[in-house]
Amino acid sequence: MNNFFQPSMNMSTAAIDLAGVKKSFGDKLVVNELSFTVGRGECFGLLGPNGAGKSTIARMVLGMMSPDAGEIKVLDEPVPARARLARMRIGVVPQFDNLEVEFTVRENLLVFGRYFGMGARKIESIVPSLLEFARLESKAGTRVSELSGGMKRRLTLARALINDPHLLVMDEPTTGLDPHARHLIWERLRLLLARGKTILLTTHFMEEAERLCDRLCVLEDGIKIAEGKPHALIEEHIGCHVIEIYGGNPQELYALIRPYARHLEVSGETLFCYAPDPEQVLVRLRGRAGLRLMQRPPNLEDVFLRLTGREMEK
Amino acid sequence: MGEGYAAAMPANAHNWVAVWLRNFLAWKKVALASILGNLADPMTNLFGLGFGLGIIVGSVDGTSYISFLAAGMVATSAMTAATFETMYAAFARMATMRTWEAILSTQLTLGDIILGELAWAASKAVLAGVAIGVVAAILGYAPWPSILYAIPTIALTGLAFASLAMVVISLAPSYDYFVFYQTLVVTPMVFLCGVVFPLSQMPSSFQHLAGGVAVGSFGRAPSSNNAGPPDARCRHTYRCALHLRGVAVLSVRGTVSSTSDAVRQHATENGDANDAILRDDGV
Numbered sequence: 009m010n011n012f013f014q015p016s017m018n019m020s021t022a023a024i025d026l027a028g029v030k031k032s033f034g035d036k037l038v039v040n041e042l043s044f045t046v047g048r049g050e051c052f053g054l055l056g057p058n059g060a061g062k063s064t065i066a067r068m069v070l071g072m073m074s075p076d077a078g079e080i081k082v083l084d085e086p087v088p089a090r091a092r093l094a095r096m097r098i099g100v101v102p103q104f105d106n107l108e109v110e111f112t113v114r115e116n117l118l119v120f121g122r123y124f125g126m127g128a129r130k131i132e133s134i135v136p137s138l139l140e141f142a143r144l145e146s147k148a149g150t151r152v153s154e155l156s157g158g159m160k161r162r163l164t165l166a167r168a169l170i171n172d173p174h175l176l177v178m179d180e181p182t183t184g185l186d187p188h189a190r191h192l193i194w195e196r197l198r199l200l201l202a203r204g205k206t207i208l209l210t211t212h213f214m215e216e217a218e219r220l221c222d223r224l225c226v227l228e229d230g231i232k233i234a235e236g237k238p239h240a241l242i243e244e245h246i247g248c249h250v251i252e253i254y255g256g257n258p259q260e261l262y263a264l265i266r267p268y269a270r271h272l273e274v275s276g277e278t279l280f281c282y283a284p285d286p287e288q289v290l291v292r293l294r295g296r297a298g299l300r301l302m303q304r305p306p307n308l309e310d311v312f313l314r315l316t317g318r319e320m321e322k
Numbered sequence: 323m324g325e326g327y328a329a330a331m332p333a334n335a336h337n338w339v340a341v342w343l344r345n346f347l348a349w350k351k352v353a354l355a356s357i358l359g360n361l362a363d364p365m366t367n368l369f370g371l372g373f374g375l376g377i378i379v380g381s382v383d384g385t386s387y388i389s390f391l392a393a394g395m396v397a398t399s400a401m402t403a404a405t406f407e408t409m410y411a412a413f414a415r416m417a418t419m420r421t422w423e424a425i426l427s428t429q430l431t432l433g434d435i436i437l438g439e440l441a442w443a444a445s446k447a448v449l450a451g452v453a454i455g456v457v458a459a460i461l462g463y464a465p466w467p468s469i470l471y472a473i474p475t476i477a478l479t480g481l482a483f484a485s486l487a488m489v490v491i492s493l494a495p496s497y498d499y500f501v502f503y504q505t506l507v508v509t510p511m512v513f514l515c516g517v518v519f520p521l522s523q524m525p526s527s528f529q530h531l532a533g534g535v536a537v538g539s540f541g542r543a544p545s546s547n548n549a550g551p552p553d554a555r556c557r558h559t560y561r562c563a564l565h566l567r568g569v570a571v572l573s574v575r576g577t578v579s580s581t582s583d584a585v586r587q588h589a590t591e592n593g594d595a596n597d598a599i600l601r602d603d604g605v
């Protein structure tokens with residue numbers, strides 16, 4: 009639904025625009041010459057393993073950290089110089105919860121609304137709809153310290169919506185949640201996208217990126233190694249079925265199936281075989297003792313493995 | 323760098339109120355314990371020293387020793403309340419509780435937060451000072467109206483010490499360093515400023531030193547028993563206010579600059595490593 013945006017479109021429609029951004033801590037280059045553009049109404053993902061620089065990028069977009077070089081524009085405001093004006097129209101879900109644990113759910117929303125200059129009456133009038141959105145209607149008077157991890161995350165999401173933002177910056181919104189809680193958040197995020205919000209989402213979870221993002225940028229050590237629509241990236245870099253082979257001697261198997269594979273990758277104990285005609289490979293492996301085989305469609309994990317030679321940590 | 327600091331300065335004249343209200347809401351939940359805590363220490367000093375030493379000392383500056391000490395305790399408790407609120411509570415909000423980090427993701431700037439924290443610490447100083455004043459008035463050691471006269475000075479004392487403590491927490495690498503400020507600056511202040519004995523008993527070089535520390539005179543201002551005629555008191559308050567305006571303005575500026583680095587560091591450092599600990603503690 010949000011695929012209308014193309015990076016080459018008129019720049020003034022962009023929600024976020026990074027050009028040649030660099031950031032180091034000491035001698036360590038954490039973000040290197042990064043450029044990307046996020047269109048309005050788009051869900052843009054920053055996908056990379058821990059330490060890739062995702063949070064650092066999110067902080068720079070919010071103006072909470074200054075880049076060493078390069079230019080950042082968010083909602084048409086130069087950042088960090090006028091970041092405050094941009095933040096009036098941004099909602100933030102930080103990587104680590106920073107809710108007021110001693111306050112109730114309702115008090116958290118009240119206090120946060122006041123940071124945006126909203127009066128108590130105005131805030132109280134929108135709290136019910138926020139609680140409903142976060143599925144926390146029955147928890148309004150509960151202290152945050154008594155909420156489950158998933159509920160805290162949803163409260164953080166509700167809190168980020170209090171100023172009716174155009175743009176949401178979400179740093180690993182579902183990390184550490186169980187599958188049920190994660191699916192509930194995904195469903196809420198899709199609803200927000202349907203309402204026309206723009207989302208910048210960081211994740212190390214490829215399934216999340218694949219499900220939610222219109223476009224994404226794959227990062228490794230602060231360097232952009234690929235950018236595009238999830239399915240286009242998978243098609244471009246893999247474009248065929250994958251067979252995961254566990255057990256056996258990888259070297260021996262390598263030689264056996266090499267002629268039928270477009271590409272082979274060894275990672276840990278697993279041999280990844282990318283084959284245009286998986287039957288050819290399976291026929292040669294069937295009946296060999298001690299092997300476990302799994303055939304599946306390719307995903308972003310494969311793209312990352314293909315580009316970096318290593319798996320993304322789960 | 324320069325432009326970064328400009329963006330961190332207070333954005334307008336009212337943003338800080340939201341921070342003050344946040345702290346007020348948190349305080350309301352523990353108000354009783356907090357007030358009792360504020361009273362306990364100065365009251366112990368007041369009765370311990372007042373009755374104990376009072377017998378030996380007799381009268382000071384024309385009033386009973388315990389009245390003299392009561393005025394000093396008002397100033398001391400204001401100083402301590404503001405210092406501790408900033409050094410421990412505000413530091414926790416900056417470094418471990420991530421409260422500042424949450425606020426910085428809204429349209430508030432670091433300057434707004436600091437202003438709100440300073441105003442809050444000054445409010446707690448007023449509360450602590452007035453609480454002692456009320457107890458002293460009930461017991462007949464101070465006239466009731468003196469509490470009213472003292473409020474502006476108490477508030478300014480609170481602002482000044484909150485500002486100083488704010489600079490300390492932004493520069494000190496960890497909690498352990500706060501103790502230097504406490505033992506080398508805050509504690510000597512009690513003796514340098516005529517809280518437990520009149521300044522005139524000090525060697526003259528110390529008297530000059532004490533004169534330079536504006537706070538020195540605060541100890542006496544609340545005690546209307548010996549503070550001279552009302553207009554003298556007003557002049558006194560005015561002079562303190564001038565001193566303090568300087569301190570406060572400088573420290574808001576200075577603190578924003580130094581804290582912005584500290585905050586960034588804490589915000590990011592706490593990231594991965596400390597998070598597990600923080601979550602488990604439920605801080």
Ligand SMILES: Nc1ncnc2c1ncn2[C@@H]1O[C@H](COP(=O)(O)OP(=O)(O)O)[C@@H](O)[C@H]1O
Pocket residue numbers: 033038056057058059060061062063064065586587590591593
């Ligand atoms: N304030 C900081 N000081 C020093 N190093 C930092 C700081 N913040 C992040 N880093 C380092 O920068 C790298 C990227 O961190 P981060 O942006 O948090 O990655 P991600 O969010 O992708 O896991 C990491 O190696 C991290 O240790």
Ligand SMILES: [Mg+2]
Pocket residue numbers: 062063064103179
């Ligand atoms: Mg991160």
